[in-house]
Structures are given as structure tokens and as C-alpha cells.
Amino acid sequence: MTIALTDQPIDVAAALRAAEDPAAGAVNAFIGTIRDHSAGRRVVRLHYESYDAMALHQLGRVAGQAREKWPMLTQVVIIHRKGTLEIGDVAVVVAVSTPHRADSFAACQFIIDTLKEVVPIWKKEEYEDGTTWVAAHP
Amino acid sequence: MTIALTDQPIDVAAALRAAEDPAAGAVNAFIGTIRDHSAGRRVVRLHYESYDAMALHQLGRVAGQAREKWPMLTQVVIIHRKGTLEIGDVAVVVAVSTPHRADSFAACQFIIDTLKEVVPIWKKEEYEDGTTWVAAHP
Amino acid sequence: MEITLSLFGIAREIVGCSTLTLDAPAGQSVGELLTHLRATYPALTGLRSLALAVNNEYAQPADVLRVGDEVALIPPVSGG
Amino acid sequence: MEITLSLFGIAREIVGCSTLTLDAPAGQSVGELLTHLRATYPALTGLRSLALAVNNEYAQPADVLRVGDEVALIPPVSGG
Numbered sequence: 001m002t003i004a005l006t007d008q009p010i011d012v013a014a015a016l017r018a019a020e021d022p023a024a025g026a027v028n029a030f031i032g033t034i035r036d037h038s039a040g041r042r043v044v045r046l047h048y049e050s051y052d053a054m055a056l057h058q059l060g061r062v063a064g065q066a067r068e069k070w071p072m073l074t075q076v077v078i079i080h081r082k083g084t085l086e087i088g089d090v091a092v093v094v095a096v097s098t099p100h101r102a103d104s105f106a107a108c109q110f111i112i113d114t115l116k117e118v119v120p121i122w123k124k125e126e127y128e129d130g131t132t133w134v135a136a137h138p
Numbered sequence: 139m140t141i142a143l144t145d146q147p148i149d150v151a152a153a154l155r156a157a158e159d160p161a162a163g164a165v166n167a168f169i170g171t172i173r174d175h176s177a178g179r180r181v182v183r184l185h186y187e188s189y190d191a192m193a194l195h196q197l198g199r200v201a202g203q204a205r206e207k208w209p210m211l212t213q214v215v216i217i218h219r220k221g222t223l224e225i226g227d228v229a230v231v232v233a234v235s236t237p238h239r240a241d242s243f244a245a246c247q248f249i250i251d252t253l254k255e256v257v258p259i260w261k262k263e264e265y266e267d268g269t270t271w272v273a274a275h276p
Numbered sequence: 277m278e279i280t281l282s283l284f285g286i287a288r289e290i291v292g293c294s295t296l297t298l299d300a301p302a303g304q305s306v307g308e309l310l311t312h313l314r315a316t317y318p319a320l321t322g323l324r325s326l327a328l329a330v331n332n333e334y335a336q337p338a339d340v341l342r343v344g345d346e347v348a349l350i351p352p353v354s355g356g
Numbered sequence: 357m358e359i360t361l362s363l364f365g366i367a368r369e370i371v372g373c374s375t376l377t378l379d380a381p382a383g384q385s386v387g388e389l390l391t392h393l394r395a396t397y398p399a400l401t402g403l404r405s406l407a408l409a410v411n412n413e414y415a416q417p418a419d420v421l422r423v424g425d426e427v428a429l430i431p432p433v434s435g436g
Contacts, residue, residue: 031154051350091356102247260365272434
């Protein structure tokens with residue numbers, strides 16, 4: 001298992017290698033990148049802030065929940081970037097391996113969906129004429 | 139769009155880069171690797187044989203079907219290896235990008251599921267004491 | 277008892293600092309502290325959600341705070 | 357008419373060669389050719405499925421073969 005928070009660019013290839021396992025034939029990976037637009041506005045860059053200790057603890061919990069639901073999971077890799085990111089930069093990588101492919105899709109999707117609900121990381125979008133903390137208001 | 143059949147090792151990192159797109163925030167990738175066992179037998183290596191012209195044509199059809207079902211797909215990458223593969227080698231990479239993540243999971247899973255049903259590629263598993271063409275017999 | 281509260285994201289911007297030291301009554305609950313904070317910083321009431329974390333876990337309103345707890349105010353998360 | 361059939365995987369091993377030249381009656385259908393092949397190479401009947409591809413597409417039993425068609429015998433695929 002690999003769980004990481006980093007202010008350095010994420011090495012996606014290394015994350016995928018960490019997810020591979022000779023006992024597993026299927027790796028599914030989700031890679032979240034910075035889009036150039038959001039809700040119709042042009043995004044210039046993003047700023048990610050993290051409550052590091054709790055974020056790492058919660059990432060570990062999400063990985064543990066995934067292992068309970070998919071006991072056949074052979075590897076789980078979750079790496080989240082923090083700091084200032086430019087368009088196209090990788091913000092998050094989730095990669096899992098399982099013996100059969102359907103489990104790899106389901107487990108990876110569970111992890112990224114749950115991560116977005118519970119892990120204390122916040123992103124502020126910067127536009128040409130202002131900024132917004134994403135999802136802060138109804 | 140990238141569609142390829144190759145007898146050379148697949149560069150997974152390059153495949154993922156080809157799937158990224160500034161208009162898309164989500165990349166989902168499936169990586170199929172060679173497992174060290176199959177139906178309880180130890181696998182030594184695998185041999186993939188392809189009907190190249192038809193396989194490329196059918197891979198293009200699968201990508202086209204995915205684009206019809208998920209018109210928001212920004213990139214589709216499908217690379218399949220052929221020839222002799224050792225344990226841990228990458229046999230196939232499917233990577234797609236979409237603006238939102240749920241579509242990336244659904245489209246990637248559709249592509250790999252359909253690929254396995256229709257693309258004329260055959261694998262022969264080699265064990266310590268014999269070989270089998272996978273799924274050939276009921 | 278003294279509670280040190282860590283603040284993040286838009287909650288940090290609303291309150292204006294990243295740590296806040298509060299003198300809370302002994303036995304104060306998570307719900308009571310949230311009510312106090314919303315009263316002191318009304319802009320917090322406009323958020324989609326607001327939670328307290330105690331020792332890296334999301335806390336329930338009835339949970340009682342203890343000296344030495346690591347307490348943080350968690351506005352709506354948006355990672356990924 | 358002369359039909360050149362490409363063979364792959366276990367079908368190639370059963371028949372013993374990777375291309376087969378057949379003298380088929382004009383207007384022969386895909387279904388008729390499959391029946392002929394199964395009769396000539398009975399081991400083909402043990403496969404989970406057996407299809408003919410004509411010009412890179414899966415063909416239907418009623419499709420009629422024409423001179424110059426690229427015809428291939430497709431045993432159960434197992435890519436991925």
C-alpha cells in the first residue's frame with residue numbers, strides 16, 4: 001500500500017508500477033488533472049490546501065474500507081498533490097490492482113468517490129478576475 | 139485518438155500522457171498485466187497472436203462506439219501487445235479522458251469489456267507442463 | 277479549558293487566522309463549539325457544511341471535548 | 357471460386373496451416389463454408405464459438421462470399 005500527500009509533481013508512472021503485482025492481472029488507475037475551465041469560467045491555476053495529519057489518516061481509512069469491500073485487492077496506491085497547480089498538472093492518482101478487472105474498476109471508483117467526500121483537502125480555483133473555494137457554498 | 143498493436147513493450151506513461159487533455163479533468167486507465175497463475179495453474183509466460191488488420195479495424199470500431207455512448211470523451215488510447223510476454227508484462231492499456239470522472243470509469247470499462255469480446259487476438263498460456271489457448275473450449 | 281482550533285480553506289479565510297485559541301467551558305460538546313463559532317463568525321453559516329475533527333476523525337455533535345484534543349474546523353472538502 | 361482463408365490461434369493449430377485455399381461453389385454462404393470446415397476438421401466443433409470474418413468484419417451465416425473477399429476463421433477471442 002502507498003498513501004502519500006506531496007507538494008512535488010506526482011510521478012504517475014511510478015505510481016502505476018507501485019500498483020502492479022504478479023498475482024494481479026488488472027490495474028485500474030484514476031488520474032485527476034487540472035482542467036482549463038470550471039462551471040463555464042476559464043481557470044488559470046489551482047491552489048490545494050491540506051490538513052496533512054488528518055488527510056493522511058483519512059486516506060488510510062479509505063484504503064482500509066476498500067480492502068474490506070474488495071478483499072482480493074492486491075495493491076492500493078493513493079497520491080494527492082498539494083500547493084499550487086497549473087493547467088494539466090496531476091492533482092491525484094488512485095491505482096489499484098486485483099486478479100480480475102471488474103473489481104479493479106469498482107474499487108478504484110469507490111476510493112476516488114470516498115476521497116472526495118471525506119479527505120480534508122480544499123481547492124481554490126483562480127480565474128482571471130478572482131478566486132473561489134470549490135464547493136464551499138450551496 | 140491512439141490505437142496500436144505492438145510487439146514491443148508498452149510505454150504506459152506515454153499512453154497516459156496521450157490520454158490527458160487540458161479540457162478534461164479525469165483520466166481513467168486500465169492496465170492488463172500477465173498474472174503468475176490462471177485457473178489454479180502456475181503460468182510461465184503467454185503468447186499473444188493477432189489478426190492484425192481486423193484487430194486494428196475492430197479496435198477503431200470499439201473506440202467509435204465509446205465516442206457515440208460518451209460524446210464528452212476527449213481522448214481514447216488503446217494499445218495491445220502481441221508476441222511472447224513474461225509474468226508482469228503489460229498486455230493492454232486502455233486510457234480515456236473526460237471532463238468528469240464517472241464517465242471516464244464507464245467509458246474505459248466499456249472499451250476493455252468490448253475489446254475482450256470482439257477483437258481478434260488470442261492468448262496461449264504456457265505452464266510448466268503444457269499450453270492452453272485461453273477460453274477456446276466450453 | 278483551553279482548546280486550540282486549526283482552521284483550513286475558506287474557514288481560515290473567514291476567521292482570519294489558521295489557529296485559534298479558545299477558552300471553552302469544561303465538558304463542552306462539539307455541537308456547542310460549532311454553535312459558538314457560527315455565532316462569532318456568521319459567515320460560517322453560509323457554508324454548505326461545517327464539521328469539527330477531533331484527533332483526525334470527524335466528530336459527532338454530542339462528543340465532548342477534552343484537554344489536549346487536536347481540534348480542527350472542516351469546511352466543505354474539495355480534494356481530488 | 358477460389359477462397360483464401362486465414363487461420364489463427366487454435367483454429368490454425370487444428371487445421372495445421374495459417375492459410376488455406378478452398379475451391380468453393382459460386383454464391384457459397386458464410387454458413388455453408390463454416391459447415392464445410394466443421395465437417396472437414398471435426399475438432400473445430402469442440403470450440404466454444406467459431407465465426408468467419410469477411411473484410412475485417414464479423415459475417416452473418418446468410419452472407420454470400422465473393423471473389424476477392426478477405427476471409428478468416430475466428431476461434432474464441434481472448435485478448436486483453
